[in-house]
Amino acid sequence: MGTHRFLIIAICTIMLTSTTLIYLDEVNDGENQTPLIMKNYPQYSAANPPALPSHGGVVFAEYVGATWCGPCMSYSSPSLKQLAYDLPNDFTYVSFLNYNGQYPSDDSSIGRVNHIMANSNGYPTTAFADEDPPPAPASSQYYVSGGGGSDTDGDGYADNQFDSQFSNGGNMVNPQNYDIKVTQVTNGNNLDIEIEAEYLGTGTSQVYVYAAVTEKVCTVSYSDGSYPHYCWVAWLTTGGNTNGGGGFQMFNLVANTPQTASWTVPANTAGGGASNTVTVGALMSGPHTSWNDVYVAGNSDMGPMIDLEVSSLAVTNNDWNGDGFVIGDQFSVSTTVTNNGDEAYNSGGTLKIFHVKGPNQEDLIFSDSLQIFSSTGSTQSFQTTFDSSTVSSTVQSTSLRAEIVGLTADKNSGNNAKTSTHNLDYTPTANTPVILTSQEVERGNKISVEVNANSNDKVDDLSSMTPTLFVGPTGTNDMWSTDWIETGPSLRPDGNFYQFTLDAPNSAPAGDYDIKVMFTDERGHVSQDAIKSNAFELLNAKPVIEAYPIPTVKVSTSERISMINHISDAETSNENLIVTSESANFVAWHPDTFELEVLFDKIPINADGEIQSASLYITVDDGVETQSGTLLFNVIESGMPRWETLPSQGFDEGGDISFDLRPYLSDTDNNGNPSSVDLLDISLIDTTHEDMVSASVDGFVLSVSAIDDDVFGTVNINLRASDGLQKSDTTLVVNINGVNDAPTFDTSIFDNQFFIVGQEISFDLDGVITDVDNSDEEARLYSKITTQESGALTYRAALGELTIKFMNPGEHVIFIQTIDRNSDFNEYQVTVSAVSDLPLVIATDENEIGDVLVTVENLNAGGVPTFTFSLHSDIGLKDIRGSFQICSVELGVCYDRQEFTLENGEPSWSVQVKPAGKLHVDLDDELKLGLEGVDSNGINREMSKYHYWFVSDSPDNPTPSTNPESVEEDLTDEQINQKLEELEEELLILNAQINLIIDDDDPEKLQFIEEKDSLIEERNRLECLKSTSDCNSYEGSVEGSSFEFDMMTIGLAGFITLLVVVLSLMLFVRGRDTEPDWNFDAPQYDVLANSSYGGAAQIFQNTMQHNTMHSQVHVPAGPPIPPTGIPAGWTMDQWRHYGQSYLDGKLK
Known part of the structure; x- marks a missing residue:
């Protein structure tokens, strides 16, 4: 037994440990896969900036690196940059690259690189506060x-290499005794540039001023494309020259008395x-030739x-709203200082x-403090x-300039x-x-x-001036005219010229012009001509x-037409013009009246029958x-109605x-003057195919309709218009298009x-x-x-026979598609019901x-109720069968069921x-009544739910009920506990x-087993009816929660659950003081084994004999419980008796 326990513990331990190692290995792999690839830095703060040094002063460092040096670009340089970025008023440094x-060219001035790199082990080298290098290979705090x-912030670069040096004070000495600006x-x-140094102690102090001009972002980059910061370009203490001689500048400071040094250098030095x-300054204890204490440091971006x-x-022109001004305009001037x-x-x-x-010439027009x-x-x-x-x-x-002067320590004069x-x-x-x-x-x-x-x-330019x-x-001096202008002015695309197009008026005489x-500009200035x-x-x-x-003339009539507006000459008067023609329609020219006499024998008509103008x-x-x-x-013509060609329809x-x-008719009187078409009478002469269409005329509207849905072809309809004296005819061509009709289905067979x-x-x-x-x-x-229910429909197209047999009740949709040889089709959907x-x-x-x-x-206590049944509708009900269930409301169980049959043909029945x-x-x-029968159509009729009666305490007051749940909802906790005890007894019997x-x-x-599950459900429901139950809050919390698990979490949860189960079993066995007393009876009588493992009698040789203690107690089980559980508020007893009706849809 001990060996088995040990083996179980070992297996569980190995499984849990291996799972944990796999998880940790995946985490580590994920962390090591982040490459150092960031190029532009910094753009945001480090994840955990270091703590400030306790002395509260600025920390100063000097860094030497190379553009090709990997550790420089990936570790030291970005770590320095991150410190300066996160703590700009607490850290400054200078880079030598x-x-x-x-x-x-620092090497030819004061040799600062050699000073820093003494005893160095190579690039990169970083010295805090002029730290004296230890013996080679040099390295110290x-x-x-x-x-x-x-890399703590995920940008691909290290950012905390020097955090400990910074937080530990950066090797600065007595920074509280000095100040630098x-x-x-x-x-x-x-x-x-000015550096102000002050000694805050007592007495005097001799210091050396370190002053360097640097590039905030260096103009050269590392080979990975990232840039270092604060690159040295010049020493101010050597005169601001990039390769000047000399060294640091010495100050003898008197306590609390500032001392300054100033320089002027070209703005493009960096x-x-x-x-x-950025100018970087520091106060040191000695000159550049030795390693010194550094007291305090700062740069021009600090503070x-x-x-x-x-x-x-x-500046607003009060006299003109456009561009420019003229002398004398008044201006309003407003300026803002921020x-x-x-x-x-x-x-x-x-x-x-x-x-x-002008240059060096200006007048002060306003001044204010x-x-x-x-x-x-x-x-x-x-x-x-x-x-x-x-x-x-x-x-x-001319210009106006607003300027602020006399400022103190303004750091950006470029916006003054x-x-x-x-x-x-x-x-x-x-x-x-x-x-x-x-x-x-x-x-x-x-003329252009x-x-x-x-x-x-x-x-102005040409676009703002108008010609x-x-x-x-x-x-001429007074005969100028603009009548010649046909188009223009239009500005040429290149903007250099305006273009005009001229055309001589008819009245303009020949000659020179x-x-x-x-030009007029926008201000209204007009140029000379x-x-x-x-x-x-x-x-x-x-x-x-x-x-x-076009003039109008009557057919076959000689008429004289005035040629004014038709014939003209700029230099010759009308009477001196001669008009001739070789046309047969020309009669004569009358120069004295300026008239042309013509005669047309017919009205010109084109091939389509349309009237044309005569030429x-x-x-x-x-x-x-x-x-x-x-x-x-x-x-x-004189008075004849006229038809325009009618478009075919x-x-x-x-x-x-x-x-x-109407739009195709016109009429004139006998003199050729237009006459209203409203006076015309329109009539139908005939139709070429009266068996195809019917036609009629109502006023001016012609109506044509096909005789039926299947005729097609061309029909000519002859029409006549008459004004009472004269008439004219025309023909309308009507085309009836043949259209294929899809087959149809008469759905009334399903009505x-x-x-x-x-x-x-x-x-x-x-x-x-x-x-x-x-x-x-x-x-x-x-x-x-077709229909949705498989096998419910058989369509024998050759016989024209449709057979339908539904096996599922409810609504069914029959889909019908009638198709012809041209693939034209009609579709129908018919919904029918099967019951x-x-x-x-x-x-x-x-x-x-x-x-x-x-x-x-x-129906009263102590009585025997009698129920009388009689038919109450014309559905022809017969074969009536029914049942009564007698139930105890207090116990919540039905203890009797009585079935009955009503003989056909009787007017009423008593039960x-x-x-x-x-x-x-x-x-x-x-008492609960259920009833069913068959109607005259042979369809089963059944009550959808039971009808209830309660037994009253008075012979005259029977009480029907349709809400049994309300009784149980009013149970006291004591009554519920009694019911729970009864349920526990039933569960005990079922388990056996x-x-x-x-x-x-x-x-x-x-x-x-189903009965046992039902009793457990009923037990849970009764527990929820107690006044102390928190079922509602628990249910709400479950419904309001959602869980998301990844596969790793599920795996770990599974192993932990397994471990808990195994350990619980071990503890259960281990908790007993002695080994169990084994039952040496025949296996079939081993009640413990049979109850634990579901019965084992049949696997042993000795067959199980009848034993009174194992006699079965029969309890109605009822139908299986659906996955969603029994209906809310139901008891298990109700489910056993009414569950099948609920599943059949008879109860809701």
Whole structure:
């Protein structure tokens, strides 16, 4: 036994340990897969910035590396950068970087690299506070050779190599006794740099000033593309030269007396200019030639930022809303100063506004002192005015500048001023127009002209100036005209010229002409005229022939038509023009009245029957030139209605149209004057195929419809229009398009048809599926009929027979698709119902609706109730069967069931209910009625739920009930506990019965197991009815929760569960003081073994004998419990008696 325990413990331990190792190995693999790949750094803070040093001062370090050095770029450099990024006011350093095989020219100045690298083991080397290198290979707490640290923020670079050095003070000595301030101010193209040192102790102190100009972001990068920071470019103590001689500057400090040193260097000393320049300073105990104590350090980015800015300057012209100005315009000037610094500013300064007249020439027009800026971001505004009368008339522009001066320690002088420039608007100068076409212009030819101008200022260009062009006879002063302009002005795409297109008016005489142009700018300045003399010559004009508007003449009538607006000549009067023609329709020319006489014998009609305008070709002679052209005439009849050609009409077979004839009619009186078509009478003459269409005319509307749905072809309909005196006819062509019709299905065969489950119904589809265009038999062969229930439908297309037999009750959809040989189809969906039985409704009062009327007598405690049944509807109910269940409300169980049958043909029936083993019913009893039968259609009728009666305490007061749950809901905790005790007894009996049956597949054993599950469900339900139950809150918490497990969690949970189970079993065995007393009886009598393992009698030789202690107690099991459990509020006893009705859908 001990060996078995040990083996179990060993196996569980190995399984749990191996799982844990696998999990940890996966975690470690995940951590080691992150490569150091980040290129641009830093962009965010480290995961855990180090603690500040206890001395509270700034830590200073110097770093030497190389662009190709892997540990430099991956560990040391990013760790230094991260410290400076996260703690900008607590740490500063200087980088010396070897690139292209050499260092900056520091080697020829004070040899700082050699100083740092003494005894170094190689790149990278970092020294904190000028730490004295130990003997080679050098490495100590504050003198570090090589990389180190780890990536804590996930950016791919180490960021904590020097955290411990920083937090431990960085090797700084007595920083509390010294103070240093590094100020760097941009001054034009230079940087003014000042270092102020102060001794805070007593007496005096001699210090050496370390002062270096650095690039905040170095201009050279490591080979992986990342950049170091704070790269050394110059020593201030050697005069700001990158390779100057000398060393650190010495100060003899007196306690509490600041001492300063200042330098001016070019702003481009560091790559990237002033914005990328940081000055780093430190106070040391000795010169650069020795290793020293470092007291205090700082850089020009430390400390509060002081930055005042002229953030806006608005200059508004009060006299003009556009661009530019003219001398004398009045301006409103408004400017704003903003505090961009980190703190309030109260150190003085002045805002000044100047009128800048030219280089080194400006007038002060406004000055005011700055007030206190109480916080960062606060502003001050100033306003004044400016009179432009003082501006010189010879300048192109003038400027106003707002500037703040007299500031203290402002670190960004580049934003201390703003300038607003305004251009003076001058009058433009027009240039001489240019003729692009021939200077000899035939009348009717176009003339192209280009013009431009000079704006004389910076306000306007050609797009903001508008040209005005005139044409006049050469030498004129007052005959200028714009009538010649056909198009323009349009600005050429290159913006250099405006273009005009000219065309001579008909009234313009031949001769020479001038062109002039002037320009107007947006301010309204108008230029002088620019004249192009003798720009072109307009040659003699030919006569002009104009066909429109078309005059109207009557057919076969000689008429004289005025030619005014049809014939003209610019130089020749009308009476001197000669008109001739060779046309037979030309009669004569009458120059004295300027009339043309014509005669047309017929009305021109084209091939489509449409009336055309008649044409007459003439020649006009002005004595110098001749011109030929065509005149048009509308020739009309005298009073006859006229038809325009009617467009053919069409529709599909079985269709129709309505066609309005009015738009295609016109009429005139006997003089050819238009007459209203409303007076016309429209009639139908005939139709070529009266067997295809029917046609009628109602007013002006012609209606045509097909005789039936299957005719098609072409039909001519002859129409007549008459005004009472004259008439005219026309023909309308109508096309009837043939359309294939899909077969149809007459779904009325399913009307009022209901199906009985298991009963077959056949339908003859002859005459149900029909096709007007093809044979019905062919349509039946192509058609498809299906339903969702497999095997429920058989369609024999060749026989035209449809057979349906549903095996499942409910609604069923029959899908029908009728198809012809052209694949045209119709689709139908018919919903039918299949029933296995219908509800049977009982009534307890004659006024109620129901199928059976049930009345009861003597339903009181101590009585024997009598129920009377009678038919109450016309459904023809017969074969009526029923049952009564007698139940105890207090115990929640039904203790008797009595079945009965009502003989057919009787008008009424009486049934007495007397409980078995009792002479009467008790006050605690409840009677439940179930009833079923068959109606006249052979369909089963059954009650959907039981009907209840409660036994009353009075003979005159029987109490029906339909809500048994309400009784149990009102049980007290004591009553519930009593029921629970009874349930525990039943469970004990069931367990014994289950254990006595060896075969796990035995139906009786399975039934007992189901009964046991039902009793457990009932026990849980009763527990929830107690007043102290928390079932609702528990259920709510479960429903409100959701869990997500990954596969690793599930695996671990499974092993832990296994371990708990095994250990629990071990503890159970181990907890006994002695080994168990084994039962040496025959195996079939070993109750423990049989109850634990489900029975073992059949696997032993000795067969089990009958024993009274194992006799089976039969308890009705009821139907199986569904996966969702029994209905809410039900008891297990109710489920045993009513569960099957619930599953059959008879109870809800």
